Amino acid sequence: MMDQHPRATVLLIGSGGQLGSELKVLLENSNRYHSVFLDRQLLPLDEVDQIQSRLAAYEPQYIINAAAYTAVDKAEEEYQTANLVNHLAVKEIAMYAERAGCHFLSISTDYVFDGQNSRPWREEDPVGPINVYGKTKALGEMAILQENPNAIIIRTSWVYSWYGNNFVKTMLRLFSEKEELSIVDDQLGSPTYAKDLAEVVKHIIDGETWVPGIYHYANEGQLSWYEFAMAIKKELEFTCLLKPVSSDAYPTAASRPKFSVLDKSKIKVTFGIQIPQWEASLKEMLAERNHEKR
Template sequence: MEKILVTGANGQLGSELSLLSSNYPQFQWVFADRTIITLDNLDLLKVQLSDIKPSIILNCGAYTAVDKAETEKELANVINHLAVEVLAKYVAKNAVKLIHVSTDYVFDGTSSMALDEEAPTKPINVYGATKRAGEIVCLQENPNAIIIRTSWVYSKFGNNFVKTMQRLMQERDSISVVNDQIGSPTYATDLAQAMIKIVLSEKWIPGIYNYSNEGEISWYEFALAIKDIGGYNCEVNGIPSSAYPTPAKRPSFSLLDKNKIKKVYGTDVPNYKESLKKMMTQL
C-alpha cells in the first residue's frame, strides 16, 4: 500500500486533504503536523523522513505569514526554501513522488494578462522570494517533482480572508477593502481534490502547474461576493492599497492561467462564486 505523507496537516489545505482522505482507503495517509515533520529543523527533518518512508509527499507545509516574513526572513527561508531542498533530495534519492505547493506571490504584479507557468517571476516580498527559492531548488534537486502555484487560499479551517470578512461584516457597519490587487481566490477543497486527481492519475508529468478558482477579481469584489452570499448589511468600501499600508508589498496583479492543469490532468476548475457558496453553506 502506498503511503502518502501530507506536511502542514493542520493548515487549510492539509485539513481539507485530511477530510477527503477517508474516500481513498487504498492509500495509507500520514498527516504530519509540526511535531511529526519539523520543517524548521533540517537535521531532524531528514531523520523523520527516513522513519516515515513515504511513497508520495504532498508538501502543504509553509511559512505563510506574509507580513511577518519581512522581519522573520531566516525562519521563512528555512521552511519555504531549505526544507524543500531536503524534501527534494530525499524524494530524488528514494524514488518518491513529490507535489509541492507554491504561490502567486512569486510574481511582481506588473502583468495585465493571466500568468501562465512560463511567465517570468520576480517576487516583491520576502515570502514570495523564499517560495520562489523553494521552487527553484525543488526542480534542481528533483526534476521529477510537480509544483502547484495557487493564490488567495481559503477554507472552513484556519484563518483566512473569508472568515475574517464574515466576522467583520457581523461586527461593523462598514469596512474598507483594497480594490487594486487583482487575482483569483482558491477554495482549499478544490485544490485538495486537484492534488488527489494527480496522485490517482496514470500519468505523472513533472513541472509547474497553476491552480486557483476561475474569475478575475479584486479583494474588494471578493468581499462583495461574501457580503452577498452571507446576506450581511455591512457597507463595503473599495480603497487603494496605498490607503492600507502593510509591511510586505503585494503584487497588484497575480491572476493565474489554469489551462495547463486542465489540459494535462483534465482538472475541474470551478468558478470562485460557486466554491465560495459551498464553503459558506458548510460554515
Template sequence: MEKILVTGSNGQLGSELKVLSENYSQFEWVFADRNQVSLDNLADLENQLELINPNVVINCAAYTAVDKAESEEEFADIINHLAVGVLADWSHENNAKLIHISTDYVFDGTSSFALNEDSPTKPINVYGATKLLGEIFCLKNNPNAVIIRTSWVYSSFGNNFVKTMSRLMQERDSLNVVNDQIGSPTYAADLAKAIVDIITHSDWKSGIYNFSNEGEISWYEFALAIKEIGDYNCEVSGIPSSAYPTPAKRPAYSLLDKSKIKDSYNVIVPNYKESLKKMMSL
C-alpha cells in the same frame, strides 16, 4: 498500499486533504504536523522522512505570515526554501513522488493578463522570494517533482479572508477593502481534489502548474461576494492599497492561467463563486 505523507497537516490545505482522504482508502495517509515533520529543523528532517518512508509527499507546510516574513527572513527561508530542498532530495533518492505547494507571490504583479507557468518571476517581498527559491531548489534536487502555484487560499479551517470578512460584516456597519489587487481566490477543498487527481492520474507529468478558482476579481469584489452570499448588511467600500500600507508589498495583479493543469491532468476548476457558496454553506 501506497503511503502518502502530508506535511503541514493542520493548515487549510492539509485539513481539507484530511477530509478528502476518507474517500481514498486505497492509500495509507500520514498527516504530519510540525512535531512529526519539522521543516524548521533541517538536521532532523531526513530522519523523520526515513521513519515514515512515504511513496508520495505532499508538502503543504510553509511559512505564510507574509508581513512577518519581512523581519523573519532567515526563518522563512529555512521553511520555504532550504527544507524544500531536503524534501526534494529525499524523494528523488527514494523514488517517491513529490507535490510541493507554491504561490502567486513569485510574480511582481505588473502583468495585465493571466500568468502562465512560464511567465517571468520577480518577487516583491521576502515571502515570495523564499517561495521562489524553494521552487528552484525543488526542481534542482528532484526534476520529477510537481509544483502547484496557488493564490488567495481560504477554507472552513484556519484563519483566512472569508472567515475574517464574515465575522467583521456581522460586527460592523462598514468595512474598507483593497480594490486594486487583482487575482482569483482558491477554495482549499478544490485544490485538495486537484492534488488527489494528480496522484491518481495514470500519467505523472512533472513541472510547475497553476491552480486557483476561475474568475478575475479584486479583494473588494471578493468581499462583495461574501456579503451577498452571507446576506450581510455591512457597507463595503473599495480603497487603494496605498490607503492600507503593510510591511510587505503585494502583487497588484496575479491572476493565474490554469490551462496546463486542466490539459495535463483533466483537473476541473470551479468558478470562485460556486466554491465560495459551498464553503459558506458548511
C-alpha cells in the same frame, strides 16, 4: 489472507493548514492509501538537518508538501524562519524524494510574481517576488527543480476554507462586528477554495500518469478583494457598508502583487480537470457555514 496489493504510503506535510486539512479529510476517506499526517509538531521544518532521516522512517511512495510559512507581513522581519520553512526544508524534502524514488508534490504561490502584468501569469513567466514570503517560496521552487526533476509544483492564490485563517473567515467576523469596512480594490486575483485544490492534488496522485513540472491552479474568474468581500456580504445578506480603497490607503509591511491571476490551461489539459468558477465554490463553502469545522 495477505494483502496482494499493499497500499501506497502518502506522507502529508502541513496537515494542520488550510489545504492540508482539506487533503486530510479526502485521504482519510480513501482506502487506496496508507496516509501519514505530519503537522509542525511531528515534523518541525525549521530543524532542517533532521528532515531527511525523519522522512526515511516512513518509507513513503508519495510526499505532498502543503506546509509553508505564510505570515506575509511578519516574514519581512523573520526572513531566516521563512527561508528555513519555505526554502531550505523544501530542498531537503526534494532531495530525499529524489534519492528514495518517491513522488513529490509541493504547493507554491502567486507571490513568486511581481504583479506587474495585464494577462494571466503562465508557468514559464519569469519570477520576480516583491516580498520576503514570495522570495523564499521562489527559492523553494528553484531548489525543487534543481534537486528533483520528477517533482510537481502547484502554484495557487487567495486560498480560503473553513480551516485556518483566511480572507473569507476574516470578513465573516468583521461583517458581524463593524458597520463599515474599507477593502482594497486595486489588487486583482482569483480565489481558491482549498477543498477544490485538495481534490485536484488527490486526482493527480490517483492518476496513472505523473507529469513533472510547474502548474497553476485557482478557481476560474478574476476580481478584486473588494469585489470578493461584496460577494461574501451579498451571499449571507450582511448589512455592513463596504468602501473600496487603494492599496496606498492600507499600507502593509510587505508589498502585495497588484495582479495575481494565474493561467490554468496547463493543469487542465495535462490532468483532464475542470475548474469551478469562484462564485460556485464560494457558495459551496458558505453553505457549510452551519457546520463550521474550526
